[in-house]
Amino acid sequence: MSHQTLLRYNLTSRDHRNIPKRQTSESMLPSIVGLRSVSLRQKKINLQLSVINLRFLVFCFLFTILLTSLHSLEISGKIVNDQNLPLENVIITTESKTAISNRSGFFDLDQVRENEKIKIHKIGFEELEFFADKIPQKIILKKKAIEISGMEVVEERFKQVLTETSNKIVIKVEKKSENNAADILKETPGIYIQGVDLPGERKTVSLLGHKSKHTLILLDGIPLNPSGQDFDLSTIPAEIIDNIEIIKNNAQFGSGSMAGIININTKKSDGRFSLKTGQKIGSFGLSKTYANLSISNRYFYSYLYAAHNSTNNDFLFNNQSGLENNLKNNDKSVQDLDFSIGLNSFPMEIEYGFDIQKFFRKYLSPENITIYDNSKLEGSTNRHKIHLKKEFSKINLISNLFYFKDRSSYDNTESSWFQILNHHFRNSRGIDTKVSFKKEIITFDLGTSYKYEDFASENETNPNANIEKKYRENYAGSGNVKFTKDFFPFTSDLILSSRIEKHNNFGNFMTYRFDTDTKFDTFITLIIGGSFGTGFTVPSFYDLYWNDGQAHGNEDLKSESSNGGQVFGKLEWLKNSLKISLHSNTVKNLIHWTRQTDYWRPENIETVNISNFEMDSNFNFFKHFNLGISYLKTIAKNKTKGGDFYNKFLPFIPQYNFQAILKYEIKNFSIKIMHTKTGKQYTTPDQLSEELVMPEYELTNIDFVYDFPYKNLIFGISGAVNNFFDEDYELYKYMPQPGRNWQVCFEVKYGI
Template sequence: MITNFALSRQSVSRILCCLALVTLIALPLWATRDLPDGARNMIYGQVRDESGKALEGAVVTDGRQTVFSAADGSFTLLDGGEWITVSRVGYKEQRFRHPKLRVWQRDVILQASPIVLPTVRVTETSLDPFSQAADLLRIPVDEERSYLSTVDLLSSSTALHSSDTPLKGESQRISILGNLARHTLIMLDGVPLNPHGEAYDLSLLDPESIESVEVIKNNASAYGGGSAIGGIVRIRSKQGSQTSEDEGSVGVELGSFGYAKSSFGFLSSHGDWHLRLNLSEFTARNDFTYDLRNWWAADSTAKRDNNAKRQSSISAAASWQTRGTLLALQTSYEDFHRELPGTVNFLEIYRYAWLDGYSSQNRASLEAKAGPVSLQGIAWLNLNSSVYDNTRAPIPFFLNRYRQKMDSRGLRATASMERELKPFWRLSGSLAAETGRNRYQNLNLLLQSQDLKHRSRFSNLSLRAGSNLDAGTFSLSQAAALRYDHAGKEDRLSWRLEADLKRFGMVESTLGGTLGTSFSLPSPYDLYWKGDSQTLGNPALKSELSKGWQLWLQNRYGPFSLKAAWHQNDIKNLIQWRQIQMNGNVWKPFNIGRASIRNLELESSLQVAKWLELSASALRTKALDLSTLPASRAPKLMYTPELSYAINLDLNWKNLGFWSKYSFTGKQWVTPDNLATPLNSYDLLDMGVTWSFDWQNFRLSPHFSVRNVMNKQYEVYAYVPQPGIAFYGGLSLKLGR
């Protein structure tokens, strides 16, 4: 029995040895058979945590290639290098040497580790390297929303106010912080559109061509030149496609008062070239019913007719970008026809009056890097022309027909540099120079002896220096800007100082302020205009000068933000049109003396959820004419609301978007002496909804909006009624490659 047992044990040993030998021989053959073609070795295994739970998304890399663990924690790495690293957010990294086996299994256990994220500072910076103002406000542009006009886009903040008719094709201007509309400098892609002292008509800019909007409040001539007493609205037009895909879009809109619009857009990119094209055309009868004043005709209504508008727009851009160099070409052209009914108390004097014209903006810019210095050059040509006709009025009292032209061309070069002295301290500096010329013509088509032509040259030099100190829980930014302007026969020096101090933490607090000066030239219309026998220019006008400051405090706690700001502006030589007796009543502009504008501004926002945001803003304004009386008895400036506020709601959930805005505008005085009854205050409610449906390469987006939901009857100027409730709807179709 013992012998048999021994033999059995020897047999077992032999069998085990044979199995081991077979395994050693067969294993390389098996490994070679299972390796993918061309692979020399393979590492596979599973990544788990300390409890044995599989970890998905772990990074497995040898420095040359990277794979991620699957849902069950498994991974496979072919041709691994000498060292293998396995990592995942929230776990300690593991590193081990590859033994260079053809097939190697290695399970990895990762140890949990708390996540410590580095501090990241997110700040708003300007698209213009020269004017990165401390009080820079960026107005969001919703790509899915259909804006009725550029003013509709801008008026999301109560700091920006328009006293013009909110109908398509109507002349529309914007004012900042209770200042006059002509004290708002409008800049398009860095080019000033109204540096000559006139208010710019924003209805000539197609909102579909706008990419972004930035606002600098209070005196800002150091950043833009003349007309920036109230501030600057800087608009950037859409560039060409920044991706390799082409995109086309078509849209149609219909609305109340005979409104109809069609549009077409195209974006393309080919190599280093990026292209954009936008076309649009609209017509609107704008004939609406309004209530007559009670003292005029009680309980009766009338119809606003002879008010049709038409406008065609084309906008195009082409850019070439490579190795830090950017060449951009942009052009836009607007052709318009407007019937002008006049005020309702003089309908028969201006009946059948109309205005035809065009506006064109053309720019070429070049940007490049030369070591630490950024260089930019830009050339522009802006052309504006219009013909006014009032020769068919039933009461031929102010018959006139004239053509006006305003051209501006110029060149500007900018050099800017930013240097980091220490990891927490950066310095920046910019230098800019500009030169060009303007031309104004007023051609009387009924009496050529009254033709006038005016030409002027301009040049300026600007300098800005700034620093930013980041001390962990605090940061301090400071800047100073200086600008010298030579315009016509005038020389003006403008400056601006600004600073803001931020404290980071659970509650982020910002304390900032600016102090500066500005100027505004008398426009050619003020100097020479002879619109009809009721108006007369004043060549003796002097430039308006201002000095002002602002101080703000902002606190941000999670999704909630609250900001309070105080603004003050003192203006000398304020230009105001007054009615005088000169062979009858004549309107003529004068430098009335000194004016003071003070504001208290409140802004708040609450991000209720990722898809829902509430915001509110309010502006209290005290604008006084101090030319003859002290502040205690001084009259208020005309057409400046004493109080305005707005509440906005924005909802973006999946493919659905909804917005609403409730706004209140306080009473406004209509005469310089404040003796006439002021315009009543009014409140408006607007709302709209958009949908988006994606199918293959198509996106279909219907939209619908209601303006003046409460059907309020109100006036923005004396004897200029405004429309009641209005409905607008449309459909856009986008096609991407």
């Protein structure tokens, strides 16, 4: 065995630590050369092994990713509440990811394993949990009360009465400086408010160019209009309103809903405990003091509101001839008391409420017209309501009972022309009951209703004009079926409604309506839909029986009937929207008051057509800024063939309405600028004289709201300047509107 071989053997078979530490350099040299050769060869082998190991690890890593991608999911969906309204800021979590639903209720998650659990969470709602491969594309969260340190937390009470459709408008009343329901509605596209734009003045609403009496006003689902008449929206204070629902065109709610229905839902509570008081002052002697108290817990909720409002409303104006007139003797005062209480601890929900209002109004009397000098109307309204609701597993039972009592007296005994002292009495009572069944894709409603109404008039100055007590009653049955089909990202709705109504004076009426729409619902939403229906309106007591020196009723009047529909398309993206609608309605036997030789008398117009083009848009291009633009073009013509006024425009209907609202809002402050332009109106059925045409006019209103919270208190100040540029205009001949006017409100709220 050679020396090198022996050395290699010793190095590999014996512990190198046994080699003597002290060796001569000559004796170590062969060993070092041998070690270097072994070391280089070993490094080469180790390097080759490292490359192989690295390639293997990369292969395993890529193979793992491939397997993971084959078994991972991309999940997207929409979260709504049990009323099918989208829920924002819902938290969606997995073991490693979190997402939050946007304003439209949408969310998405990627690279989620099939067997991974996903939790859906939002305070005030039941928490849900799904496996990733089993999660539905549309998730419905149900309300659930929870307790935190003795406090009950639940989703905000947001009551709605009308059937949910894509074409329904819902106005949520929050920070508002308005005085009454009419002031809130005037910002809504397609709505025209008629009446002097001052607190205390009578205001009615026209939908899509129809007469005011063709829009049925509801309060918590109960009709307010006297049969065949319009309703004064200025009598509903803004402070008691929670939200307003609007459905246009032949809504199925009985007489008076040919143009649509507006349902005003009142506040039921304003927190666990809150006390609010406010003082409003303004032009023309305006003074309004109000207060409300709200209590809510798991057993009951209650809301109390009281207010006193007074103003003189005297102002100067320039008529169309450029002459300055004085609107005088126009004092107004109103006192309101509203109360509601609901019980939650009973086997069913029970709610009782009453509204009491006393009013005093002097009527408009321009300086050169003395016929109404010091004329006044005073009286009271008393409304009582009971609401019952019982929820079963999939069936809801709702019943409303009501009793209304109205008294008023008109006094014109100081007039130098003729004297009238007249007393009016109206009572109404009724009940409506609805059973609702909901299961998966179908919702089915069946309802019955009964209403009794009587009217009488006593004329002290002319007993021959007395109207003895007249009454009418009607019975109705209704049905409503809604089909909803989701095939994500599409949702289709079909609603079929019908109503049969029997009036003791006018016979039987059967009406129907169908709505349909399809929604493409992702991060951009496109909705296309339409509706068609029929409606009717019976003549009012005044239309039939009124009899004094200026007006005579007509007992031969026929009931009005209508048929028509609408088509619409709506695009929504982020917080922006654009909607285009076309409406058309044909009215038969339209009741219209016309001037005879020396008095006014109502007559039936055989055929009338009302068509509209409507555009409504809303843009949020910049943070804190919102711009809303709407336009309504109305063509309302007499289509009675062979008549004297065939193809003539109907009087007192603006040919167009344009509205632009710019709003800036940040934290507790908001300011709003509203500019409107109203088209010309004809005042006579023949349109022979341009001098009798009411010209178009433009108005600009500005209002602001600022809240300052401090501990449990919120101090608020709001104000408005109406007719900012002091425009001179009239709605009717000798019916002037006020110039620039202002109001400011100071408010304090304590709440826990």
